[in-house]
Amino acid sequence: MWVHRRPSWHLKESAATAEAAYLNRRELIAGLAAGSILAASGTAQAQRVSDDPSAKLYPLKRNEAFVLDRALTDEKEATTYNNFYEYGTSKSIVKAAEQLKIRPWTLKISGMVEKPFEIGVDDLLAKMPLEERLYRHRCVEAWSMAVPWSGFALKALVDLAKPLGSAKYVVMKTFNDPSMASGQKAFFYPWPYTEGLTIAEAGNDLAFIGTGIYGKPMPKQNGAPLRLVVPWKYGFKSVKSIVSLEFSDKRPKTFWEGLQESEYGFWANVNPNVPHPRWSQEFERVLGTNERVPTKLFNGYGEQVAELYKGLEKERLWA
Numbered sequence: 001m002w003v004h005r006r007p008s009w010h011l012k013e014s015a016a017t018a019e020a021a022y023l024n025r026r027e028l029i030a031g032l033a034a035g036s037i038l039a040a041s042g043t044a045q046a047q048r049v050s051d052d053p054s055a056k057l058y059p060l061k062r063n064e065a066f067v068l069d070r071a072l073t074d075e076k077e078a079t080t081y082n083n084f085y086e087y088g089t090s091k092s093i094v095k096a097a098e099q100l101k102i103r104p105w106t107l108k109i110s111g112m113v114e115k116p117f118e119i120g121v122d123d124l125l126a127k128m129p130l131e132e133r134l135y136r137h138r139c140v141e142a143w144s145m146a147v148p149w150s151g152f153a154l155k156a157l158v159d160l161a162k163p164l165g166s167a168k169y170v171v172m173k174t175f176n177d178p179s180m181a182s183g184q185k186a187f188f189y190p191w192p193y194t195e196g197l198t199i200a201e202a203g204n205d206l207a208f209i210g211t212g213i214y215g216k217p218m219p220k221q222n223g224a225p226l227r228l229v230v231p232w233k234y235g236f237k238s239v240k241s242i243v244s245l246e247f248s249d250k251r252p253k254t255f256w257e258g259l260q261e262s263e264y265g266f267w268a269n270v271n272p273n274v275p276h277p278r279w280s281q282e283f284e285r286v287l288g289t290n291e292r293v294p295t296k297l298f299n300g301y302g303e304q305v306a307e308l309y310k311g312l313e314k315e316r317l318w319a
């Protein structure tokens, strides 16, 4: 079947890096041919910041309750080494992601809620308790980073949505529009990118909606204007460019489960002792420094989240 014809959905990091380097070289050659690639991307960056109507909200006050055990990742690294399959399978998607149109942007709340509604992103930002938090991020491909996210607790959005007592899950989806994301023309992916959390997970203090990074509005390549940030889970849970939250009593089938169920599950909590079928999860490569450090259970956030998984030991909690 098609899954077997294309075996490396999530590339092992060594392979992904090689591909990114190759693509960078190609881009560089194309850029040199067109003029100066540096001048071109500098202009795009300046445009992005001034075009974003939320720019005046930043930087936000840092919530000091969330502390790191390591240095912050260099901003350039975190904003140029990305996973965003809507814009291609390499790590160098900044240029392609310029196609993402971030206004108008409407978030749809539906399913098992008191009353379904839609809200524009700027109205939402005005209602939410905005703050900055420092979190670690661990991709299933075994690279990691530590970055300052701007945004708000997912719980504040769940409270605004007023789910019914019978809702057990919150399902979050990325836009589906091949006209602004050429990766979505690839029919063999189960677009739109879909993720989900239990209501209990969504209510945990750590679950966050990112609206910015490094004291600025979220760059397109990092999932503007709204993306999930769940630092105790592998990075693929943190769905980007969210357009809908649906409350349900059924567990959703996520994008990665849809692609390769044997390799990616619903829970996807970080665990160094449970290898991915194609690679170990014991260590991670720190973006920027390339340091190789041991990975921690729940990515170091066990104290805050281990409680959520009591009684669920029979579930596939880790991969």
Ligand SMILES: Nc1nc2c(c(=O)[nH]1)N[C@H]1C(S)=C(S)[C@@H](COP(=O)(O)O)O[C@H]1N2
Binding pocket: 078, 081, 082, 083, 084, 085, 086, 138, 139, 140, 174, 193, 221, 222, 223, 234, 235, 236, 237, 238, 239, 240, 241
């Ligand atoms: N819509 C969407 N969301 C996504 C992805 C994606 O391909 N599409 N990739 C995920 C993966 S695998 C990771 S590691 C993080 C990467 O976030 P970053 O590029 O901001 O580091 O986004 C996650 N969210």
Ligand SMILES: [Mo]
Binding pocket: 083, 138, 139, 140, 141, 234, 235, 236
């Ligand atoms: Mo990832």
